[in-house]
Amino acid sequence: MMKFTKQNFFFLVGGMIIYVADIVVDIWVASRYFCQGQYSWSILILCFRSLSSTITQIFSYEWFKNDWEGTDTGKLKLVFLVHLFHCGIFMRYWFALKYGCQAAFKQTSSRGASEADPSNFIQKQAIDAVTDINMLRVFKTFLETTPQLFLQIYILMEHGKTHVYQYAAIMMSFCGISLSMVDYQISLRKSLPDKDEFCVLSKFVYLFYKLLTITSWILSISLITLDSVRISVILLICLWICGFTWTLKQHTTFCKSKKMEYLYRTVVGIILIFSFFNIKGRRTKVCISIYYATHTVVTLGILLVYMFYKPFIIKEICFTIVSILTISSLVLGIIFLVVYYSHFHPTTYCRPQEYSDEIDGVTGQKVRVKTGRFQNFLMQ
Numbered sequence: 001m002m003k004f005t006k007q008n009f010f011f012l013v014g015g016m017i018i019y020v021a022d023i024v025v026d027i028w029v030a031s032r033y034f035c036q037g038q039y040s041w042s043i044l045i046l047c048f049r050s051l052s053s054t055i056t057q058i059f060s061y062e063w064f065k066n067d068w069e070g071t072d073t074g075k076l077k078l079v080f081l082v083h084l085f086h087c088g089i090f091m092r093y094w095f096a097l098k099y100g101c102q103a104a105f106k107q108t109s110s111r112g113a114s115e116a117d118p119s120n121f122i123q124k125q126a127i128d129a130v131t132d133i134n135m136l137r138v139f140k141t142f143l144e145t146t147p148q149l150f151l152q153i154y155i156l157m158e159h160g161k162t163h164v165y166q167y168a169a170i171m172m173s174f175c176g177i178s179l180s181m182v183d184y185q186i187s188l189r190k191s192l193p194d195k196d197e198f199c200v201l202s203k204f205v206y207l208f209y210k211l212l213t214i215t216s217w218i219l220s221i222s223l224i225t226l227d228s229v230r231i232s233v234i235l236l237i238c239l240w241i242c243g244f245t246w247t248l249k250q251h252t253t254f255c256k257s258k259k260m261e262y263l264y265r266t267v268v269g270i271i272l273i274f275s276f277f278n279i280k281g282r283r284t285k286v287c288i289s290i291y292y293a294t295h296t297v298v299t300l301g302i303l304l305v306y307m308f309y310k311p312f313i314i315k316e317i318c319f320t321i322v323s324i325l326t327i328s329s330l331v332l333g334i335i336f337l338v339v340y341y342s343h344f345h346p347t348t349y350c351r352p353q354e355y356s357d358e359i360d361g362v363t364g365q366k367v368r369v370k371t372g373r374f375q376n377f378l379m380q
Helices: 006-035 039-067 073-084 088-106 118-159 164-191 200-227 229-249 258-274 285-309 317-344
Strands: 355-359 366-370
Touching: 006 039, 006 088, 006 118, 006 164, 039 073, 039 088, 039 118, 039 258, 073 088, 088 118, 118 164, 118 200, 118 258, 164 200, 200 229, 200 258, 200 285, 200 317, 229 258, 285 317
Parallel strands: none
Antiparallel strands: 355 366
């Protein structure tokens, strides 16, 4: 098992600061739009925020309930109240900071020691706590941060007027997406025994691959929305239906209850609108090729439609800038994708299982260890 280091602890603190700052910026931007009479933008921002917060609280509480099964019901009632007031993520941050501080600054772990060893037990608690937070942040990223980024870019393209709070919202969205993607991959490598360490270079390659492909796709959708909001909505719904259907065919088993499983599949369908999501830990070469080939064709199709059917728009500087950014980010994103999967992506894949066999460093015997949620929740 990999160690929870001081660097991981500082990343955890930084993630918490950005999480709080993102909430503050969202409230600031929504209030500014409201004061300017742009009620629809204000309501949309608050809706994105409320939806993502509600869904993450539901998953967080369910995970607490599953992990604490058989414990004091009074403790679960308190956890329920905390999540009811949308503070569940802060409870998780408190546990993560508590275990993370002990693992990074107070504990020493000997390689090969059993999980029952106190130092290794603290390490596992710290890694599991941070892993759950990063999983929830992935949900938040695609339920709130990415739609928020799309909305702000669309408003800038539609009205042309810029304000400080708009740039603040865009910057926070990019920071949120970046940190969420990298932190998630770090947790993935630490939580699964068949994953290699995530080195600095691979972090940057992975970050640029995700960030550039998502940016290109958001700009493409923004161009469609400029021409017709209805067509944009229809496209997004069709993409969600395709993603949801694919998730159904994968027969995911992430949640214990059927209702939560369908909620999970619904969320994965939304994630697939913006980025590729591997939910079974299997080889993804064909799937990821089809996914990004489709994105490329749709993006080029949108630009060609504007060139041949909206020639007057081409003369506008805004369209030229957006087109260049869309194409360049798409090309660079695909290049980083190829580089990442050619040189940095692990060649071994995780098969979902409830228990794994590990060697006890003291007795040398095999010990059955219950696997974490990552065995059924993978993003690559």
